[in-house]
Amino acid sequence: MTHHEIAIEKFGTAQCMTYRDRAVMPPGAGEVAIDVKYSGVNFADVQMRLGFYPDAPKKPFVPGYEVSGVVADVGAGVTSVKRGDSVVAGTYFGGYASRVTIPATQVFPLPKNATLESGAAMPVNYFTAQLALHDMARIRAGDKVLIECATGGVGTLAIQMARHTGAEVVGLTTSPHKKAFIEGLGAKAYTLDEFYADPALAGFDLIVNSSGGAHIQRQRKRLGLTGRMVCLGMSSGVKDGRRNFARIAVAALRTPRISVLKLFDANTGIYALNALHVLRDPVWMERMTRSLVAIDKLDLRPHVGKVFAAKDAGDAHAFLETKQATGKVLLAW
């Protein structure tokens, strides 16, 4: 018996990934084998296919950080799920496969409100929002929170989670027509231009910055005393539907070095989060998996953008790469 997987055997274009078969192995003690229905596609997968993602394993390897599916088999000692259960799981690589076999601590029963499709769209974005808001910033009721990229996969969850905590949330977008969507999530909405033009939008206890580069210093001025910024990435390296290496280089060069001496004048703090990096640690992976309980508790809804057949994974990458996606991109097995 075999299963299918999509491997990166050499770096290159979207169409250079390999669709291959592998023998199915029984799960070991403490492991769960999942018949995967959907695999989540992340921008980091594109980066590692292009060969410039430092944390990627040696070639050949199977990318993929998140799946949903049905439990096919469990190894000795596993009691948290059983054969036939619908589940979601975080995978530290290996998610682009019709069968994954992983520690039970990474497997979570499919939330009641989720479908297999929406379930696969959840882990990475949810883990990122959870780590940023609750593990780093330690958000509290009454906080004034600014979410820079309020319409993205992480941002939409972050607004919902911050509102559930009792925070007052401002969400930014570059597109005026998306303001109504942000307001529908319970936040006040401004365009980035409106925000920068209005110095009264200040005194934030938490700013979640996504675009990096020069935006970090511009936005830090809007923190209140004892406030904190969490940086999630450098989306300012992406624009006009295309990733552009020159743009990424410029964004990296503009990403500031923060003088600790000047930090004393500001009385604020700054964090940077690479959620996928945190998930390398099995203790954190297990902790994050357990925290998925919040999906039902807070009735969180992810936004699935487009589903591709798994064998068309190259098309899925091309779609993500040119930034056509407005929600999560999935592979269906």
Next chain:
Amino acid sequence: MTHHEIAIEKFGTAQCMTYRDRAVMPPGAGEVAIDVKYSGVNFADVQMRLGFYPDAPKKPFVPGYEVSGVVADVGAGVTSVKRGDSVVAGTYFGGYASRVTIPATQVFPLPKNATLESGAAMPVNYFTAQLALHDMARIRAGDKVLIECATGGVGTLAIQMARHTGAEVVGLTTSPHKKAFIEGLGAKAYTLDEFYADPALAGFDLIVNSSGGAHIQRQRKRLGLTGRMVCLGMSSGVKDGRRNFARIAVAALRTPRISVLKLFDANTGIYALNALHVLRDPVWMERMTRSLVAIDKLDLRPHVGKVFAAKDAGDAHAFLETKQATGKVLLAW
């Protein structure tokens, strides 16, 4: 009727401050007049006497951030305290005086367990520990916390406050014989050398750094994923009982600029706190004053090092300046 105060009219040596008399003015609406019994002396006072404290008011001015005493009179609308009450208060300058008249929001009833002497020793150290642990780091039960300067005025309070929150605390000292004192406060104790020699002392959720300079980067390596450092100052600029300008310059030069790009690899955060700067904000001053309720709740005990007669304020400065003090230095009126 007059009261006495100690003013900085020109910058210079410890003995150059001026002891002078001023007419007593009645408190305005919302104000409280306090007959001061003790004024706290802080290292920042020494720095501003020497003329290199950027936040100091224009000369001539009266330094001093904290007092204890008895309410002499209250202005219209004040109901929180009444004439004859023993109180402690934070003052944003002006504390070196036998009478201070300040907003009622800065005045707190003397905690039950405090004397007027210990009360005056509390505000600045307590506010600093409170801002660092609760307002910036947002310490939680179960946190692994490292307090670098565990025997200082802030550090001893920080250990007690962190333990009350349910954190596991490690305290450092440069003096092996002070380890028993730290352990008596409920922390594990190591010398700085022992700490640096043992890489297993790592995975901290919070590090409170006091010495600044190169210690910041050495200690940041000991943070766990999503952990945070709060920097309180640059005590590494002081050594061998003397402040030394060359040393301070070296400490400043060694104080790092933190690359946000590298912060993504670390998955941690960094804050810097200038508590006196935060207290310039009346909202924060009031919030901190209200939080003094914790002194009784947690039964916090400050360490009074030495009390000088107010007219000998120059001697008090000289004592602090040569780092002979091991606890709070007070002026008695």
